[in-house]
Amino acid sequence: MLTRNLIRYKIYRQHIKPQFIKTDDQNMLSIAAQLLEVFQNSQGKTRSELLSESKLVIEQSNCNSMITSGLEKLLLDRTKFNTDTQEELLNFRQELFSFTSELHNHGNFQNLDTYYQSIANKFQKNISDIQNQLYSDHPLNQPVSQFKPLSPERLLHRYNCAQVQGLFIHCEHLTIKIVNPDPAHLRQLFKYLRFYQLLAQITELNDTSGFQIRIDGPLSLFFQTQKYGINLALFFPAILHQKEWQLTASIQLKNRTVPLQLELNQTCKILSHYNHFMAYIPEEVTSFQKNFAKKMPSWNIQPSDRLISLPGDTYCFPDYTLTNEIGLTVDLELFHAWHSTPLIYRLKQLEQTKQPGLLLGVCKKLLKDPAIANDIDHSTYFKHFGFFFRDMPTVSSIKPVLETLGK
Amino acid sequence: MEITIAFDKSTLLIKNLPDQILPLLSQVKWDCRTGEHRAPAYCYRDIVLMLRHHKLTYKDFARQFQPHEFPINCRITPRAYQGDALKAWKKQGSRGVVVLPTGAGKTILAVLCIEQTKRPTLVHVPTIDLMHQWYDVLKKYFNIPVGLLGGGSHEIHPLTVATYDSALLYVAHKGNQFGLQIFDECHHLPGAQYQYAALGAIAPFRLGLTATPERSDGKEHLLYQLCGPLCFQRHIHELKGTTLSPYNVVTIEVEMQAEERETYESARQCYIDFLHEEHIFMNQANGWNIFLKKTCQSQKGREAFKAYMLQKQISQASSAKEKHIWQLVRQHAKDRILIFTQDNDMAYRIGKRFFWPVLTHNTKIKERTHFLENFRQGIYSILVTSKVLNEGVDVPEANVGIIVSGSGSIREHVQRLGRLLRAQEGKHAVLYELISKNTSEYFVNKRRRKHSAYQESNTI
Missing domain, CATH: 3.30.70.260 (ACT domain)
Known part of the structure; x- marks a missing residue:
């Protein structure tokens, strides 16, 4: 995401308008491609090297540097750096600081040159080498370990999206x-x-x-x-x-x-x-569907694309729609361990309805919350149209509810 | 139907509330999004007291804590003012803010409050260093497992220390598990995000601790609303020489070298010219933002920005200042010295130039603990830091401070002074401020010297 100083917007009257860039602008696409090239070839380079290379692109680009810095920031967000510090460096620092403290404690700080000389003698190294090694794990010296690539056009879309997100x-x-x-x-x-x-x-x-x-x-x-x-x-x-x-x-x-x-x-x-995570169907879901088709052949189960209106101007998107051979259709909504609040709301909404259009499958872990346990205990709706499951619903857990419905 | 109270993402859901009670609870509102009565979690105490007052029975699903004994392991004899502060806090129903200078024993006061309140307690601190410091103190006095939230730890116990940032991540789900909330350096609490650490929790008992409740945005009232009113206050000069070490503040005006002065003047002129040309007024509320925006739009703008950075850097860290640092450190051989800078770059520059340990937020926990420990033990006699030691961290052995550069913030300077003032026998603390002569730094210095702690100081 972009920091506030990289968000471009215009204000007129009481309105604010993000300043988008054209995603098909050849000049912008070329700048994006140049920056991407710098980042794609950055493996092993230090942060400081990477930044100076991207700075070169930014300075030569003739484009508003707020835009180019924004693109750079989005690319930095996709870059991982190796932040480990070698044990050897930690030990070196410890030894060096103990030594300089000793010089200080003994009043041996005379002039800077003799001080440097004592350090160089002690570590048998050139003083500038010691200086360079001292904080060589500083963030600017950390090497790039990974960069997640994307296309120049996608980068420009990400930029426009980040302009809105920055205001949000x-x-x-x-x-x-x-x-x-x-x-x-x-x-x-x-x-x-x-x-x-x-x-x-x-x-x-x-x-x-x-x-x-x-x-x-x-x-x-x-x-x-x-x-x-x-x-x-x-x-x-x-x-x-x-x-x-x-x-x-x-x-x-x-x-x-x-x-x-x-x-x-x-x-x-x-x-x-x-x-679109609709495209991905977890394995346990597929196996639930398969088992269901096998053990309850009189019912057909499909992932739901329905929108159900509930009392109080609310809506529900069930997980499955079940239809039996005589054409009875019911929906099933599952509440996993992380759905405590939606379950509380749903029980409250369903208190006012007696229409058995929606079955509720509730993960047993939710009962650890005493408020939910109490609500379920007092819900007549759940008594008729609800069931519990462990991690994923099984056919045996849902069967009794469907049988009651069938009657 | 029985009244029920449940906790939901930093709020309370209340069912079956009688109509006659509703007008008395101004914070309870009907939520048409979910079809229930809702209130912010921090109103829990008021709601429960109101229900009890009207002798209404209710089922409380919100409170997920029980009374808990916290016996103190070793005897504490509180100082007179600590005893007074404890009494004042309890008199206010175990809610309120206590203002004591750094080094006056706020943590010990908190230990006594935890023992007497007898409720699971969450302590909020601004930094990871402080989190570990509190952990050590609580472990020492209570000798029970202490939970940590922050710096990679996610362990919750009836006694837990959390950074404000981590507490914020947890409060929506765990804000009903503690009866007492302690906010160390509680002047942070009214911040745009941090306030939700208090707003979103039900804890009926709250203690705010700070040396400096003042906020530049004037939001102190929110602090008192969230923690309870101010119940006790002692100033730094009231405790000087008794509980706190005697101290001096010495301001040294540093003359830049001719060459640097020339670069400074020309960079500053370039920056000022740009402001004039573009009609930017930095004293306006959004002056800085306009400047930033304009500097992005042209080559000239980019140069003006570079010039601005250069003149700022020279005034804050001229070579002449580095010479003074070296002289002061030589002058204070055998003393324990903290060197404060405005930013990390400067801290590392000094550290690299003189081969001293530098403590910034980049320093990893293991090395950070090691630096502080070695400094306390005297293995290291000098520590360079930017802002991470501004707050709270105990370094009672330090007796000399050198402020190479800083902001105009009064709080930052009082806190930096506070690092040096932990009382030790025979200790006399000195805080040096290095100011570049005839630069904007002079005015920054003038701004921050308004605090009473700076009333007795010398300028060289």
Whole structure:
């Protein structure tokens, strides 16, 4: 991510506009390629060598150095340095400092030249060699151990994305409108929302063409806070996966009395660097599906792409949809050990409904939390439509609930 | 329906709250995002007291701690003011801020508070060095396993020390496991992020400790809101010579060498000319940001930025200053000397020039502990540092400080002075400040000397 001094924006009236770069601009692509070349060939070079080479590109580029320094920063974030200090160097320092302290304690600090001479004699080395060796593990001297490459075009997209993220750090809340949503994409968006521990208030648009989602965190209810700025910044690339969206964020910069509005939509055309994790299906999930098909042939189970409306203007994205031979369809939502808060919310929402549309699978580890144990104990909904599992649900754990439903 | 209170990511979820109680709890709000009543976690004490006051029964799922005995292993005889501070804190319902100068025994006061409060305790500290220092003290007095959060450790015990940064990562999930929160160097607490370490925890008992509660942003009120009101205060001059060592502050005005002066003047002129040309006023609130932005836009701007850096560097670390450092160190043979710089570069430059140990945030834990230990034992007599020793770390053996350069912050200087003032028999501390004559440093120095600790000082 970029530091505040590398964020470029313009303010007009109460609006703030990030200054994007054109990702197809040949000049920018060429600068990005030159910087990438420096970083790709940096293996084994010290940080100081790497920085002086990239500085050369920056100075020769004729481009605003805020942009080039921003690109450099993003590349540095993808670079790993070897930060180990050799035992030999630690011992050398220890010996040297004990010696110079001894000279000091005995009042043997006369003039600098004789002091240097004593040190050179003691270590049988040239004084400038000792000087160079002394802090040779300083960060500037650390060698590059790894660089994660990317294409010049992707780097420019990352830069534009980082411009928005840098402002989101100072964001109090944001509102997204998603029009004609693809349920699979929307579901992914909510998974990211949950992952970054944000809360959302969802309302359907008047013309039912989509949703308006206001996003902030638990404490945002009580005061204007930028506490969730970093969560919102990390969440932003997930929005870029949606097809049609509009975003309004409230940005509170230091030295500004009133928050500024940031508005953005899909025309910004920034490519997200987050993967579509829908494509990846863990092995245990596949094996659960296989077992299910084998042991309960009367039911068909599929990963869900449905969006279910729940009481109180809330929505749920179940994990699976199950259909039996007579056409009865139910959804299944799983709550793993790290889903304590969503489970508390869900039980509360389902208290008000008696429609058995949603089955709840709850990991037993969640019962360690007494508040959850109490809620489950008192939930009549869970008694009828819930079941427990250890790490992953098994067919035997879900079977009794499905059988009751069938009746 | 019975009232229930649960903890959720730094907030409290309250169910079945009777309507007549709601207006009395101004911090409890209806959360339409989740369809429940919610309050910030730090309101736990007020909510519970209110329910008890109205004799309402409730189920408390939020509190995940029980009373816990912490017997002290060896006898402590508190100094009179420590006893008074403890009394004042307890009188305020075991909440509040105690202001004592560095070296006056804030940690011992905290040990007494932990023993008497009898609740699992989380101590917050700003640095890893301080975390280890607190760990040693708590281990010594309580002789039980002490947890650590920070610097690669993730172990929680009923008695745990955490850096503010690590505590922030844990508070959303573990903010209901401690009954007493102690905030060392608590002037940090009102910071934009750190405040959530206190806001997001339910601990009904809280102790803030600092030598300097003043904040340049004037947010002290938030400190008192989160920790409880100020309950006890002693100033540095009130304890000087009794609990703290007697001391002198000596300011040395350093004349730059002719060649350096010339480079300084021309660099400064280049920087000032750029400000004039671009109509930038550095005394404006966003002057610095405008300057940075403009310097990126042209070759001339980039040169002006380089010139700015050069004149700053020369004024803060001229060769003439290095000569003075050498003279002072020679003058103080057999003394234990701390040398403070404004940034790491300068610290390493001095360390490399004179072959002295340098302690910065880059120094790894093992070597850092080793440097401090050797300094305390006298194996090393000189330690160069930038800002990592500004706060809290005990080096009672140090008796001479040399400030090569620093910011205008009063707190930074009072704290640097505090490093030297831990009382030891026969100790007389001296703090030297090296100021480049006729440079902007002179005004920076003037700003920070407003504190009472600097009232008795000499200028050479």
